[in-house]
Amino acid sequence: MQTLLADILVTFHLAYVGYVVVGQLLIWLGAALRWQWIRNPWFRISHIAAIGIVVVEATFGWMCPLTIWERDLRLAAGQSPDDISFVAKIVQYLLYYDVPQSQLNKVYIVFGVLTVATFFLLPPRLNRTRSAA
Numbered sequence: 001m002q003t004l005l006a007d008i009l010v011t012f013h014l015a016y017v018g019y020v021v022v023g024q025l026l027i028w029l030g031a032a033l034r035w036q037w038i039r040n041p042w043f044r045i046s047h048i049a050a051i052g053i054v055v056v057e058a059t060f061g062w063m064c065p066l067t068i069w070e071r072d073l074r075l076a077a078g079q080s081p082d083d084i085s086f087v088a089k090i091v092q093y094l095l096y097y098d099v100p101q102s103q104l105n106k107v108y109i110v111f112g113v114l115t116v117a118t119f120f121l122l123p124p125r126l127n128r129t130r131s132a133a
Contacts, residue, residue, distance in 0.1 A: 055112035
């Protein structure tokens, strides 16, 4: 059961990263193509909150709780790092890189600054006018 939960957790972790990275790319692309949905306040506020959590972790040198929980679940299941499911291997390959954490933290912080700058340069649509029908 812990193995399945760890696989689900690492897949969620990848989706989280995808939401932050792909979301930012779509905001920039949407600005160029004049897509109105990129100004949706729910999307934009949740997006900036998601990268904000990562930036806080990076700033204070905290390990991501999703990584900790996945590791703990795998250890509870008696798994070694190489003894994981095929899906988990693919997701971990996409998610984890062999670079110093200090360099990753700098990337996270720079990405967070770009996200905040984008939030102010392309602000969400906070009030919506309704046309009279």
